[in-house]
Amino acid sequence: MxxxxxxxxxxxxxxxxxxxxxxxxxxxxxxxxKADNLEMTDSHWGxxxxxxxxxxxxxxxxxxNDLVHLLGTHLKKTPHEVRHDVNKHLYQLFPHSPEKQIAKIGGLPKLLPADTE
Structure with missing residues (x-):
């Protein structure tokens, strides 16, 4: 393709x-x-x-989980404090799977089944 x-x-x-x-x-x-029907915003690019x-x-x-921790640290909150809000935000930005879509759009390696454990 x-x-x-x-x-x-x-x-x-x-x-x-x-x-x-x-x-x-x-x-x-x-x-x-665009092929994933996403319009990139500053939040996506960040x-x-x-x-x-x-x-x-x-x-x-x-x-x-690492994304949640990274964003929690940036917000100066513990991951537990922000987990729900961050997960919700990630799925609003990348609705098909934040890990997969960020990797695909970011030109990073494909998520392997072992990476999800």
Whole structure:
């Protein structure tokens, strides 16, 4: 499969993840989001940027619980205090699965079954 972005063909797998992560740009991310029926806002981009930065530093994706912890720390609250609100917000932004959609739009590796345990 593939998507067209700025006159260039970008290869994706059957689920829409980039075949070559080096192809990622904000324009590519916006095209992937559009294919998922998402219109990117500053909130979407902020999460994408934070998760990409974490991956760049640690070569590890953030799981949903890690996202809750990261956002709770940013808000200076314990994860328990913000868990419900953050989960609700994440699913409002990325309704099909925050972990999967953030990874896909962010050009990160696909979530594997072992990653969900």
């Amino acid at each position: 593939s998507i067209e972005v700025n006159g260039k063909t970008i290869e994706t797998d059957e689920e829409g993840y980039l075949v070559n992560r080096a192809d990622w740009t904000q324009d590519v991310a916006a095209a992937i989001a 999460l994408i940027d934070a998760v990409r930065e974490h991956y760049r530093k640690h070569q590890q994706r953030l799981k949903c």
